[in-house]
Amino acid sequence: MSFNDDVYDLVRLIPYGRVTSYGAIAKYLVDNRASRRVGWALNNSFHVESEVPAHRVVNRNGMLSGAMHFPPDRPMAQLLKEEGVDVENGQVVEFNRVFWDPMTEL
């Protein structure tokens, strides 16, 4: 399954304290329409043995739409804050500043 692996690899490349969006990943790998598959891939990342910093991936607005799918003992917002990313009300503060775009960074 190369798509999932590609997603995992790319997510692992996200620098500490930075975040990116599903759409950015999808566009970099295939095209914008694949964003839904990215979400599914990350969902799978939990049952995969390789660790994937899925908390660094949010939707295009910087909202933690996937927070509810994280383990209760490992809240998405908390993980981000521990990396220095401010999260407020389920949304990344100054998303534009911490946004990491694979298209331009790679």
Add this chain to the structure above:
DNA sequence: TTGTTGACGCTCA
């Protein structure tokens, strides 16, 4: 096999 669902994103009213 068919229908529904979803960690999205874009468009239109």
Add this chain to the structure above:
DNA sequence: CTGAGCGCCAACA
């Protein structure tokens, strides 16, 4: 500025 709706496509019942 909001909210509703639609398209995509793989997984699942």
